[in-house]
Amino acid sequence: MKLLRSHLLWLVCTAGAQLALLAFALPMPDARGAERPLRVMGDVQAKLAYCEDCHGRSAQGFHGYFPIPRLAGQQPEYLKNQLEAFVEHRRTNNVMFNVAHSLTPGMIAALAADFRALNPPPLGGGARSLVPTGEKIFQNGVPEANVAACAACHGPAAQGIGEIPRLAGQLSDYVYNKLTNWSKERGQNPTEPDISAVMSPVAHSLTRPQVEAVAAYLSYLK
Amino acid sequence: MTFPLVRDAQGSDRNELHTMSALTIKVVVLAVAFLAAFAFAAHAESALVRNCTWCHAGSAQGYTPAPRLAGQRRIYIEQQLASFASRTRDAPFSKQYMWGAAANLRPWEAHALSVYFSNLPPRAADDGDRELVALGETIYQRGMPDANIAACVACHGPRGEGAGAIPRIGGLAYTYLKRRLAQWAEGYHGTLVHPMPHIAEQLSRNQIEELASYLSFLN
Numbered sequence: 001m002k003l004l005r006s007h008l009l010w011l012v013c014t015a016g017a018q019l020a021l022l023a024f025a026l027p028m029p030d031a032r033g034a035e036r037p038l039r040v041m042g043d044v045q046a047k048l049a050y051c052e053d054c055h056g057r058s059a060q061g062f063h064g065y066f067p068i069p070r071l072a073g074q075q076p077e078y079l080k081n082q083l084e085a086f087v088e089h090r091r092t093n094n095v096m097f098n099v100a101h102s103l104t105p106g107m108i109a110a111l112a113a114d115f116r117a118l119n120p121p122p123l124g125g126g127a128r129s130l131v132p133t134g135e136k137i138f139q140n141g142v143p144e145a146n147v148a149a150c151a152a153c154h155g156p157a158a159q160g161i162g163e164i165p166r167l168a169g170q171l172s173d174y175v176y177n178k179l180t181n182w183s184k185e186r187g188q189n190p191t192e193p194d195i196s197a198v199m200s201p202v203a204h205s206l207t208r209p210q211v212e213a214v215a216a217y218l219s220y221l222k
Numbered sequence: 223m224t225f226p227l228v229r230d231a232q233g234s235d236r237n238e239l240h241t242m243s244a245l246t247i248k249v250v251v252l253a254v255a256f257l258a259a260f261a262f263a264a265h266a267e268s269a270l271v272r273n274c275t276w277c278h279a280g281s282a283q284g285y286t287p288a289p290r291l292a293g294q295r296r297i298y299i300e301q302q303l304a305s306f307a308s309r310t311r312d313a314p315f316s317k318q319y320m321w322g323a324a325a326n327l328r329p330w331e332a333h334a335l336s337v338y339f340s341n342l343p344p345r346a347a348d349d350g351d352r353e354l355v356a357l358g359e360t361i362y363q364r365g366m367p368d369a370n371i372a373a374c375v376a377c378h379g380p381r382g383e384g385a386g387a388i389p390r391i392g393g394l395a396y397t398y399l400k401r402r403l404a405q406w407a408e409g410y411h412g413t414l415v416h417p418m419p420h421i422a423e424q425l426s427r428n429q430i431e432e433l434a435s436y437l438s439f440l441n
Contacts (some may be wrong), residue, residue, distance in 0.1 A: 050370035050424075053417040056376070062417075063375030065385045095365060095373040102367035 028116030036110065044110045047103075051111065058120035060169070067174040072120050076112035078165040081194070083108055090189045090196070096160045126216025134217025137210055147207045150214065153198075158221055163195050172212075172219035179203050261432070270331055271338060277319065282342050287315050289398045293344025298389040299336035303327060305413040313401075313410040346393030350435030358436025361429060371415070371424045382440045392440035399434035 036044065051071070054102065056062035061070030071079065085091040086100040103111070126134070141149035153164050160166035167175065178185050182203035186196035206214070275281075277288040284290030291299065305311040306324035324332070350358075361368075362382075365373030374391075378384055382392025393401065406412070406422030426432070 046370055050367075050372065053372040053421050062377070063386070064388065065379035065383070066376060068376060094363070095376055098364050098373070099367045125330060168415050 009173065040106075040110075041090035044107065044114065047107060047111060047164070051115075053137055056123070058118050059115055060118075060120040061123050061171045061174065063123075063125070063171065063173070067171045067177060069174045070123070070170050071115045072118035073159070073169065074112075074115050074166050075160045075162060075164070076109070076116050077162045078160060079112045079115060080108055081163050085194065088189055088192050090187060090192055090194055091185065092188055122220055122222060123171060124220050126172035126219040127212070127214070128220075130216035131220060132214040133210075134213035134215070137206075137214050138217055140164075147202055147205045150202075158218060167218045170215075170218050172215040175209055175215035177219055179206065179215070180208060229294060230298070239365050264320055270335060273323065274335065274339070282339050283345050284395050284398065286395065286397055287401070288319070290344060290347065290394055291339040292342035294390055295341055295386065295388065296340035297387045298384065299339055300332055301387055301413050303332040303395065304335070311410075311412055313405050341431045344393055345389065346441035347395040347438045348393075350396040350436070351431065352439075352440035354432040354435035356436075357429075358432035358434070361433055369424060370431070374423050380435055391437050394437060396434045396438040400430055403430045403433065413432045 059071040083100040158168040279285035282291040306320040384390040
Protein backbone atom coordinates (compact mmCIF):
# COMPACT_ATOMS: atom_id res chain seq x y z
CA MET A 1 0.00 0.00 0.00
CA LYS A 2 2.78 2.31 1.01
CA LEU A 3 4.64 1.35 -2.11
CA LEU A 4 1.59 2.03 -4.26
CA ARG A 5 1.07 5.45 -2.66
CA SER A 6 4.65 6.50 -3.25
CA HIS A 7 4.40 5.21 -6.78
CA LEU A 8 1.30 7.32 -7.42
CA LEU A 9 2.91 10.35 -5.82
CA TRP A 10 5.93 9.90 -8.06
CA LEU A 11 3.73 9.65 -11.14
CA VAL A 12 1.78 12.81 -10.28
CA CYS A 13 4.96 14.76 -9.54
CA THR A 14 6.77 13.71 -12.71
CA ALA A 15 3.67 14.17 -14.85
CA GLY A 16 3.44 17.76 -13.66
CA ALA A 17 7.13 18.30 -14.21
CA GLN A 18 6.99 16.71 -17.63
CA LEU A 19 4.06 18.85 -18.68
CA ALA A 20 5.87 21.96 -17.50
CA LEU A 21 9.00 20.90 -19.34
CA LEU A 22 7.00 20.20 -22.47
CA ALA A 23 5.36 23.63 -22.37
CA PHE A 24 8.78 25.30 -22.15
CA ALA A 25 10.40 22.98 -24.63
CA LEU A 26 7.80 23.30 -27.39
CA PRO A 27 8.83 26.66 -28.90
CA MET A 28 12.24 25.25 -29.76
CA PRO A 29 14.67 27.30 -31.80
CA ASP A 30 14.68 26.09 -35.38
CA ALA A 31 17.67 25.62 -37.68
CA ARG A 32 18.02 29.37 -38.17
CA GLY A 33 18.14 30.02 -34.44
CA ALA A 34 14.88 31.99 -34.38
CA GLU A 35 12.02 30.95 -32.12
CA ARG A 36 8.71 29.90 -33.59
CA PRO A 37 5.47 30.69 -31.81
CA LEU A 38 3.62 27.61 -30.57
CA ARG A 39 0.69 27.93 -33.01
CA VAL A 40 2.92 28.34 -36.08
CA MET A 41 5.02 25.43 -34.93
CA GLY A 42 1.92 23.24 -34.78
CA ASP A 43 1.06 24.32 -38.32
CA VAL A 44 4.58 23.48 -39.52
CA GLN A 45 4.48 20.06 -37.87
CA ALA A 46 1.10 19.32 -39.46
CA LYS A 47 2.38 20.46 -42.86
CA LEU A 48 5.53 18.38 -42.46
CA ALA A 49 3.43 15.28 -41.72
CA TYR A 50 1.37 16.10 -44.84
CA CYS A 51 4.54 16.31 -46.98
CA GLU A 52 5.72 12.99 -45.56
CA ASP A 53 2.43 11.34 -46.59
CA CYS A 54 3.80 11.33 -50.14
CA HIS A 55 7.55 11.96 -49.77
CA GLY A 56 7.98 9.11 -47.31
CA ARG A 57 8.91 8.84 -43.66
CA SER A 58 11.51 11.42 -42.68
CA ALA A 59 11.12 12.58 -46.30
CA GLN A 60 13.40 9.79 -47.52
CA GLY A 61 11.41 9.48 -50.76
CA PHE A 62 8.70 6.98 -51.72
CA HIS A 63 7.91 4.66 -54.61
CA GLY A 64 4.27 5.47 -55.32
CA TYR A 65 2.68 5.19 -58.75
CA PHE A 66 5.27 7.86 -59.55
CA PRO A 67 8.69 7.99 -57.88
CA ILE A 68 8.31 10.71 -55.24
CA PRO A 69 11.66 12.35 -54.50
CA ARG A 70 13.62 12.39 -51.27
CA LEU A 71 13.57 15.84 -49.64
CA ALA A 72 15.61 14.93 -46.55
CA GLY A 73 18.90 16.82 -46.37
CA GLN A 74 17.98 18.87 -49.42
CA GLN A 75 19.38 22.38 -49.90
CA PRO A 76 16.80 24.95 -48.67
CA GLU A 77 17.42 27.31 -51.60
CA TYR A 78 16.88 24.48 -54.06
CA LEU A 79 13.58 23.52 -52.42
CA LYS A 80 12.42 27.14 -52.43
CA ASN A 81 13.33 27.55 -56.10
CA GLN A 82 11.53 24.34 -57.08
CA LEU A 83 8.35 25.31 -55.21
CA GLU A 84 8.42 28.62 -57.07
CA ALA A 85 9.06 26.73 -60.31
CA PHE A 86 5.77 24.83 -59.88
CA VAL A 87 3.86 28.09 -59.35
CA GLU A 88 5.59 29.80 -62.30
CA HIS A 89 5.03 26.80 -64.60
CA ARG A 90 8.78 26.25 -64.99
CA ARG A 91 7.95 22.75 -63.81
CA THR A 92 4.58 21.26 -64.77
CA ASN A 93 2.99 19.10 -62.11
CA ASN A 94 -0.68 19.53 -61.19
CA VAL A 95 -0.34 18.16 -57.70
CA MET A 96 2.75 20.15 -56.75
CA PHE A 97 1.32 23.28 -58.38
CA ASN A 98 -1.56 23.10 -55.90
CA VAL A 99 0.74 22.32 -53.00
CA ALA A 100 3.16 25.15 -53.78
CA HIS A 101 0.26 27.59 -54.18
CA SER A 102 -0.95 26.92 -50.66
CA LEU A 103 2.42 27.56 -48.97
CA THR A 104 3.33 30.98 -47.54
CA PRO A 105 6.98 32.14 -47.80
CA GLY A 106 7.29 31.70 -44.03
CA MET A 107 6.02 28.12 -44.24
CA ILE A 108 8.38 27.34 -47.12
CA ALA A 109 11.36 28.63 -45.11
CA ALA A 110 10.33 26.63 -42.04
CA LEU A 111 9.73 23.42 -44.02
CA ALA A 112 12.98 23.80 -45.98
CA ALA A 113 14.93 24.16 -42.72
CA ASP A 114 13.24 21.07 -41.29
CA PHE A 115 13.93 18.98 -44.40
CA ARG A 116 17.55 20.11 -44.38
CA ALA A 117 17.95 18.78 -40.84
CA LEU A 118 16.52 15.32 -41.62
CA ASN A 119 19.03 12.57 -42.31
CA PRO A 120 17.38 9.16 -42.79
CA PRO A 121 19.32 6.41 -44.59
CA PRO A 122 18.98 6.35 -48.40
CA LEU A 123 16.27 4.08 -49.83
CA GLY A 124 18.65 2.63 -52.42
CA GLY A 125 17.01 0.78 -55.27
CA GLY A 126 19.51 1.12 -58.13
CA ALA A 127 21.40 -1.92 -59.43
CA ARG A 128 24.40 -2.52 -57.14
CA SER A 129 26.47 -3.75 -60.07
CA LEU A 130 26.24 -0.31 -61.71
CA VAL A 131 27.51 1.61 -58.66
CA PRO A 132 31.25 1.61 -59.59
CA THR A 133 30.49 2.88 -63.14
CA GLY A 134 28.13 5.49 -61.73
CA GLU A 135 30.70 6.64 -59.21
CA LYS A 136 33.30 7.05 -61.94
CA ILE A 137 30.95 9.16 -64.08
CA PHE A 138 29.88 11.24 -61.10
CA GLN A 139 33.41 11.94 -59.90
CA ASN A 140 35.25 12.24 -63.25
CA GLY A 141 32.58 12.99 -65.85
CA VAL A 142 32.73 11.51 -69.36
CA PRO A 143 35.58 13.43 -71.04
CA GLU A 144 35.08 11.85 -74.49
CA ALA A 145 31.44 13.08 -74.50
CA ASN A 146 32.32 16.50 -73.04
CA VAL A 147 30.40 15.73 -69.85
CA ALA A 148 31.91 17.49 -66.84
CA ALA A 149 32.20 15.73 -63.50
CA CYS A 150 28.87 15.94 -61.65
CA ALA A 151 30.93 16.38 -58.48
CA ALA A 152 32.23 19.72 -59.77
CA CYS A 153 28.86 21.39 -59.10
CA HIS A 154 26.97 18.95 -56.86
CA GLY A 155 29.99 18.41 -54.61
CA PRO A 156 32.17 15.29 -54.19
CA ALA A 157 29.65 13.84 -51.72
CA ALA A 158 26.66 15.01 -53.85
CA GLN A 159 25.43 17.27 -51.05
CA GLY A 160 24.63 20.20 -53.37
CA ILE A 161 24.92 23.89 -52.55
CA GLY A 162 22.45 26.78 -52.83
CA GLU A 163 20.14 26.23 -55.79
CA ILE A 164 22.18 23.18 -56.87
CA PRO A 165 20.44 20.16 -55.36
CA ARG A 166 21.75 17.47 -53.07
CA LEU A 167 21.58 14.20 -55.04
CA ALA A 168 22.91 11.84 -52.37
CA GLY A 169 20.26 9.25 -51.51
CA GLN A 170 17.85 10.37 -54.23
CA LEU A 171 15.58 7.62 -55.64
CA SER A 172 17.23 6.04 -58.68
CA ASP A 173 14.06 6.00 -60.80
CA TYR A 174 13.41 9.66 -59.96
CA VAL A 175 16.92 10.67 -61.10
CA TYR A 176 16.59 8.49 -64.20
CA ASN A 177 13.18 9.94 -65.17
CA LYS A 178 14.36 13.53 -64.75
CA LEU A 179 17.69 13.17 -66.55
CA THR A 180 16.34 11.23 -69.53
CA ASN A 181 13.49 13.71 -69.95
CA TRP A 182 15.20 16.95 -68.89
CA SER A 183 13.93 19.19 -71.71
CA LYS A 184 10.33 18.39 -70.75
CA GLU A 185 10.85 18.38 -66.98
CA ARG A 186 12.58 21.67 -66.21
CA GLY A 187 12.76 25.21 -67.57
CA GLN A 188 9.27 24.93 -69.10
CA ASN A 189 8.44 28.64 -69.03
CA PRO A 190 10.41 30.52 -71.74
CA THR A 191 9.62 33.86 -70.06
CA GLU A 192 11.25 32.67 -66.82
CA PRO A 193 14.62 31.11 -67.71
CA ASP A 194 16.24 29.42 -64.73
CA ILE A 195 19.33 27.57 -63.52
CA SER A 196 18.03 24.27 -64.95
CA ALA A 197 19.44 25.35 -68.36
CA VAL A 198 22.91 24.47 -67.02
CA MET A 199 21.93 20.80 -66.92
CA SER A 200 20.47 20.59 -70.45
CA PRO A 201 23.68 19.78 -72.38
CA VAL A 202 24.78 17.30 -69.70
CA ALA A 203 21.44 15.50 -69.76
CA HIS A 204 21.54 15.35 -73.57
CA SER A 205 25.11 14.05 -73.73
CA LEU A 206 24.70 11.20 -71.22
CA THR A 207 23.53 7.88 -72.66
CA ARG A 208 20.70 6.02 -70.95
CA PRO A 209 23.01 3.34 -69.49
CA GLN A 210 25.25 6.13 -68.13
CA VAL A 211 22.25 7.85 -66.51
CA GLU A 212 21.18 4.52 -65.04
CA ALA A 213 24.64 4.00 -63.54
CA VAL A 214 24.83 7.48 -62.00
CA ALA A 215 21.29 7.09 -60.62
CA ALA A 216 22.24 3.73 -59.06
CA TYR A 217 25.35 5.24 -57.45
CA LEU A 218 23.39 8.18 -56.00
CA SER A 219 20.59 5.99 -54.63
CA TYR A 220 22.97 4.43 -52.09
CA LEU A 221 24.95 7.57 -51.22
CA LYS A 222 24.52 8.85 -47.67
CA MET B 223 -20.54 -27.26 -72.60
CA THR B 224 -21.31 -30.92 -73.09
CA PHE B 225 -24.77 -30.77 -71.47
CA PRO B 226 -26.78 -29.29 -74.37
CA LEU B 227 -25.34 -31.93 -76.66
CA VAL B 228 -26.48 -34.75 -74.40
CA ARG B 229 -29.89 -33.17 -73.88
CA ASP B 230 -30.32 -32.79 -77.62
CA ALA B 231 -29.32 -36.38 -78.22
CA GLN B 232 -31.79 -37.72 -75.65
CA GLY B 233 -34.58 -35.38 -76.71
CA SER B 234 -35.59 -34.21 -80.15
CA ASP B 235 -32.82 -36.05 -81.96
CA ARG B 236 -33.54 -39.47 -80.50
CA ASN B 237 -34.21 -41.03 -83.90
CA GLU B 238 -30.97 -39.74 -85.29
CA LEU B 239 -29.09 -41.30 -82.37
CA HIS B 240 -30.53 -44.71 -83.27
CA THR B 241 -29.18 -44.40 -86.76
CA MET B 242 -25.61 -43.63 -85.60
CA SER B 243 -23.05 -46.32 -86.16
CA ALA B 244 -21.53 -48.04 -83.16
CA LEU B 245 -18.19 -46.46 -83.98
CA THR B 246 -19.64 -42.94 -83.91
CA ILE B 247 -21.23 -43.61 -80.53
CA LYS B 248 -17.93 -44.92 -79.16
CA VAL B 249 -16.12 -41.82 -80.39
CA VAL B 250 -18.72 -39.51 -78.87
CA VAL B 251 -18.66 -41.33 -75.53
CA LEU B 252 -14.89 -41.22 -75.43
CA ALA B 253 -14.84 -37.53 -76.31
CA VAL B 254 -17.38 -36.69 -73.61
CA ALA B 255 -15.47 -38.73 -71.04
CA PHE B 256 -12.24 -37.04 -72.08
CA LEU B 257 -13.74 -33.55 -71.74
CA ALA B 258 -15.38 -34.44 -68.43
CA ALA B 259 -12.05 -35.66 -67.06
CA PHE B 260 -10.46 -32.35 -68.01
CA ALA B 261 -13.32 -30.38 -66.49
CA PHE B 262 -13.01 -32.42 -63.30
CA ALA B 263 -9.26 -31.85 -63.11
CA ALA B 264 -9.72 -28.10 -63.59
CA HIS B 265 -12.42 -28.20 -60.94
CA ALA B 266 -10.16 -29.91 -58.43
CA GLU B 267 -7.44 -27.35 -59.07
CA SER B 268 -9.81 -24.48 -58.50
CA ALA B 269 -11.05 -25.66 -55.10
CA LEU B 270 -8.71 -23.03 -53.62
CA VAL B 271 -10.17 -20.38 -55.87
CA ARG B 272 -13.74 -21.46 -55.07
CA ASN B 273 -13.08 -20.99 -51.36
CA CYS B 274 -12.47 -17.33 -52.20
CA THR B 275 -15.22 -16.83 -54.75
CA TRP B 276 -17.97 -18.07 -52.40
CA CYS B 277 -17.77 -14.57 -50.92
CA HIS B 278 -15.82 -12.54 -53.47
CA ALA B 279 -18.27 -13.62 -56.22
CA GLY B 280 -17.89 -15.90 -59.23
CA SER B 281 -15.61 -13.77 -61.36
CA ALA B 282 -14.08 -12.24 -58.19
CA GLN B 283 -15.76 -8.90 -58.90
CA GLY B 284 -16.70 -8.55 -55.24
CA TYR B 285 -19.93 -9.10 -53.36
CA THR B 286 -20.82 -6.98 -50.33
CA PRO B 287 -18.99 -6.91 -47.98
CA ALA B 288 -16.19 -8.83 -49.73
CA PRO B 289 -14.13 -6.61 -52.05
CA ARG B 290 -13.36 -7.25 -55.72
CA LEU B 291 -10.16 -9.28 -56.14
CA ALA B 292 -10.12 -9.30 -59.95
CA GLY B 293 -7.24 -7.18 -61.22
CA GLN B 294 -5.95 -6.43 -57.74
CA ARG B 295 -2.15 -6.08 -57.51
CA ARG B 296 -0.45 -9.43 -56.94
CA ILE B 297 1.94 -8.21 -54.26
CA TYR B 298 -0.88 -6.42 -52.46
CA ILE B 299 -3.05 -9.58 -52.35
CA GLU B 300 -0.12 -11.63 -51.06
CA GLN B 301 0.67 -9.08 -48.35
CA GLN B 302 -2.96 -8.89 -47.25
CA LEU B 303 -3.23 -12.69 -47.00
CA ALA B 304 -0.08 -12.65 -44.85
CA SER B 305 -1.51 -9.88 -42.66
CA PHE B 306 -4.76 -11.84 -42.14
CA ALA B 307 -2.78 -14.97 -41.28
CA SER B 308 -0.66 -13.03 -38.77
CA ARG B 309 -3.82 -11.28 -37.48
CA THR B 310 -2.36 -7.84 -38.13
CA ARG B 311 -5.29 -6.63 -40.21
CA ASP B 312 -7.95 -6.57 -37.53
CA ALA B 313 -11.20 -4.91 -38.65
CA PRO B 314 -14.39 -6.84 -37.76
CA PHE B 315 -14.93 -8.51 -41.17
CA SER B 316 -11.22 -9.36 -41.37
CA LYS B 317 -11.47 -11.15 -38.04
CA GLN B 318 -14.76 -12.81 -38.85
CA TYR B 319 -13.92 -14.13 -42.31
CA MET B 320 -10.34 -13.63 -43.38
CA TRP B 321 -8.36 -14.70 -40.31
CA GLY B 322 -9.77 -18.20 -40.67
CA ALA B 323 -9.61 -18.21 -44.46
CA ALA B 324 -5.93 -17.24 -44.54
CA ALA B 325 -4.80 -19.23 -41.49
CA ASN B 326 -4.02 -22.48 -43.29
CA LEU B 327 -2.86 -21.18 -46.65
CA ARG B 328 0.63 -22.33 -47.51
CA PRO B 329 2.90 -19.68 -49.05
CA TRP B 330 2.74 -21.24 -52.51
CA GLU B 331 -1.06 -21.33 -52.31
CA ALA B 332 -1.24 -17.66 -51.31
CA HIS B 333 1.11 -16.88 -54.17
CA ALA B 334 -0.92 -18.91 -56.70
CA LEU B 335 -4.16 -17.23 -55.62
CA SER B 336 -2.57 -13.79 -55.89
CA VAL B 337 -1.32 -14.53 -59.39
CA TYR B 338 -4.72 -15.92 -60.40
CA PHE B 339 -6.86 -13.05 -59.11
CA SER B 340 -4.48 -10.32 -60.22
CA ASN B 341 -4.83 -11.60 -63.81
CA LEU B 342 -8.65 -11.49 -63.91
CA PRO B 343 -10.07 -8.41 -65.68
CA PRO B 344 -11.63 -5.97 -63.18
CA ARG B 345 -15.01 -4.30 -63.67
CA ALA B 346 -16.06 -1.06 -61.98
CA ALA B 347 -18.72 -1.40 -59.27
CA ASP B 348 -20.46 1.80 -60.47
CA ASP B 349 -22.42 2.00 -57.21
CA GLY B 350 -21.45 5.38 -55.73
CA ASP B 351 -23.41 8.63 -55.64
CA ARG B 352 -23.00 10.27 -59.06
CA GLU B 353 -23.53 13.73 -57.62
CA LEU B 354 -20.43 13.38 -55.45
CA VAL B 355 -18.11 12.23 -58.25
CA ALA B 356 -16.79 15.69 -59.20
CA LEU B 357 -15.85 16.51 -55.59
CA GLY B 358 -14.21 13.13 -55.16
CA GLU B 359 -12.23 13.60 -58.36
CA THR B 360 -10.82 16.90 -57.10
CA ILE B 361 -9.59 15.32 -53.88
CA TYR B 362 -8.19 12.29 -55.70
CA GLN B 363 -6.42 14.08 -58.53
CA ARG B 364 -5.45 17.36 -56.86
CA GLY B 365 -5.57 16.84 -53.10
CA MET B 366 -6.55 19.64 -50.74
CA PRO B 367 -3.27 21.24 -49.67
CA ASP B 368 -4.93 23.84 -47.42
CA ALA B 369 -6.42 21.01 -45.36
CA ASN B 370 -3.26 18.87 -45.57
CA ILE B 371 -5.06 16.21 -47.61
CA ALA B 372 -2.65 14.42 -49.96
CA ALA B 373 -3.52 13.79 -53.63
CA CYS B 374 -4.30 10.05 -53.92
CA VAL B 375 -3.08 10.03 -57.54
CA ALA B 376 0.59 10.26 -56.52
CA CYS B 377 0.61 6.70 -55.21
CA HIS B 378 -2.55 5.06 -56.60
CA GLY B 379 -2.12 6.35 -60.17
CA PRO B 380 -4.26 8.40 -62.58
CA ARG B 381 -6.94 5.68 -62.95
CA GLY B 382 -6.64 4.21 -59.47
CA GLU B 383 -4.66 1.31 -60.91
CA GLY B 384 -2.11 1.02 -58.10
CA ALA B 385 1.44 -0.30 -58.49
CA GLY B 386 3.37 -3.09 -56.77
CA ALA B 387 2.24 -3.23 -53.16
CA ILE B 388 -0.07 -0.24 -53.68
CA PRO B 389 -3.59 -1.53 -54.31
CA ARG B 390 -5.82 -0.90 -57.32
CA ILE B 391 -8.70 1.14 -55.87
CA GLY B 392 -10.39 2.34 -59.08
CA GLY B 393 -13.76 0.61 -59.44
CA LEU B 394 -13.95 -0.99 -55.98
CA ALA B 395 -17.39 -0.97 -54.34
CA TYR B 396 -18.59 2.24 -52.70
CA THR B 397 -19.40 0.60 -49.36
CA TYR B 398 -16.05 -1.18 -49.20
CA LEU B 399 -14.06 1.98 -49.98
CA LYS B 400 -16.08 4.01 -47.51
CA ARG B 401 -15.62 1.45 -44.76
CA ARG B 402 -11.87 1.03 -45.35
CA LEU B 403 -11.22 4.78 -45.38
CA ALA B 404 -13.19 5.20 -42.15
CA GLN B 405 -11.43 2.26 -40.48
CA TRP B 406 -7.97 3.77 -40.92
CA ALA B 407 -9.03 6.60 -38.61
CA GLU B 408 -10.96 4.32 -36.23
CA GLY B 409 -7.76 2.67 -35.07
CA TYR B 410 -7.98 -0.63 -36.94
CA HIS B 411 -4.69 -1.89 -38.29
CA GLY B 412 -3.72 -2.65 -41.85
CA THR B 413 -0.47 -3.86 -43.33
CA LEU B 414 0.89 -0.31 -43.41
CA VAL B 415 1.58 2.09 -40.57
CA HIS B 416 2.53 4.82 -43.03
CA PRO B 417 1.09 6.74 -44.79
CA MET B 418 -2.57 5.65 -45.05
CA PRO B 419 -3.62 5.97 -41.39
CA HIS B 420 -2.39 9.57 -41.32
CA ILE B 421 -3.92 10.45 -44.69
CA ALA B 422 -7.31 8.95 -43.84
CA GLU B 423 -7.38 10.79 -40.51
CA GLN B 424 -7.44 14.08 -42.40
CA LEU B 425 -10.60 13.13 -44.32
CA SER B 426 -14.08 14.19 -43.17
CA ARG B 427 -17.06 11.85 -43.45
CA ASN B 428 -18.30 13.80 -46.48
CA GLN B 429 -14.91 13.68 -48.17
CA ILE B 430 -14.77 9.90 -47.67
CA GLU B 431 -18.19 9.57 -49.34
CA GLU B 432 -17.03 11.78 -52.23
CA LEU B 433 -13.85 9.77 -52.77
CA ALA B 434 -15.65 6.42 -52.51
CA SER B 435 -18.25 7.60 -55.04
CA TYR B 436 -15.63 8.81 -57.52
CA LEU B 437 -13.54 5.65 -57.22
CA SER B 438 -16.52 3.30 -57.63
CA PHE B 439 -16.94 4.52 -61.22
CA LEU B 440 -13.25 4.50 -62.11
CA ASN B 441 -11.94 1.78 -64.39
